[in-house]
Amino acid sequence: MAAGAAGLWLDGAGAAAVGQAREASARLAPLVRPTVPDTFAGCREAIDGVDAAVATLLEHRVALAGRVQRLKPVGGHAGRDPRREAAIVAAMAARAPSVPVDGLARIMGAVIEAGLDAAERDEADETPVWRL
Template identity: 55%
Template sequence: MSLTADLERNLERGAVRVGTLSVGAGPAVVIGGEGADARWISLRDHHGRVPAAQTVAEARAGWSGPLLVEPFSAADLPEIAAHADGIVIGAAWMQDFQLVRAVARLGLPVLVQRGPAATLQEWLAIADYCVAEGNDQVVLCESGSRTHQADTTLDLALMRAARRTSGRPVLVGLGEDPSLAAAAVAAGADGLLLDPGAPEQAALDAGEVARIVGVVVRRETPGSVPEARGAIDRVDAVLAVLLERRAELAGTIQRLKPVGGFAGRDMDRERRLVAEMARRAPTLGEERLAPIMNAVIEAGLHLAEERAGTRRD
């Protein structure tokens, strides 16, 4: 079996469902606050001062989608089990094996953040503790190492190694800043974890980037019509971005050529670009690609002529 096929099998086995959200199969997901596919809250932020019941109930009342909660202590677990779809073992709690065991026994999916100094082996060992308690529903989250800088530094190579070694879905924690979303998904992340309080726009931006980059790097194997339509919609989103960019470039060429527009059409060049594209799209082949590209090229030429006309007026 080829390496890719082997990996894909592993990843299928490791896909984890958090409420209605599938993590590890299908598109890369965003977990955060407003604007994300799933939300999470941390009871640690309140250091146990605000009753867990109140905080969890408020979060549940405000959001009917998938909800994950990070406990402050084992005392919070019954409340979390009653209302949440998943549990977060925060980076600071990763070494608290008693808490990890108690969390795993609830049977809900567990998201294990890597502690800032934890090695790959120590991180993956937490997943093994969960399995030992009968819970295989584990998602890993790379949350960065403490470095010489004041902040943490994400280790995308370690994330990738964790995904390959464990066959489990792996997220990348981005805090409030979505600017590494593309890099994370390109490196193989199955999703992005944003801070619960991150601005809605950050979650929307991360989601858009995850969808676009994901189309190229994630092979989807949808098993139902809605899933397959979702996957096609994501491909179409990328096609739209590329068509828009192509139209701009084709317009630039029309302005630079001595004779632009339909009058300066170069059929040899068009045949060559179709032949070149067929190398990357062998299933479609030159014959099927030719009419597609003809339509694309003519749309670009029409647009360029329209714009040239506007400029002359």
């Protein structure tokens, strides 16, 4: 398999490998090759592509957040660290200058809470899909 500017070339790959490669491409394409669509349908398609990448990153972030809870003296919601959360928002603000900082703080607050909720469900023996 090789990746190029226009997509993926698969030589002699089975259907499962082709499916996996398509999914990997869908997840990565919006990051490495952002599109600038000029139609309604094109915009919707591009948004769906970005959402696929966002969902992939959220899934990975939730798994990492779950892992760090198990390494902290006090994990879960009880061990929240407002200074760390503010530093996360400040670092992200530099990369998302079009999103007002208070909006970014609300978004990341929701993301962090979702991660902590998932970690506490995991503690209750509900195995998550992703576990690092």
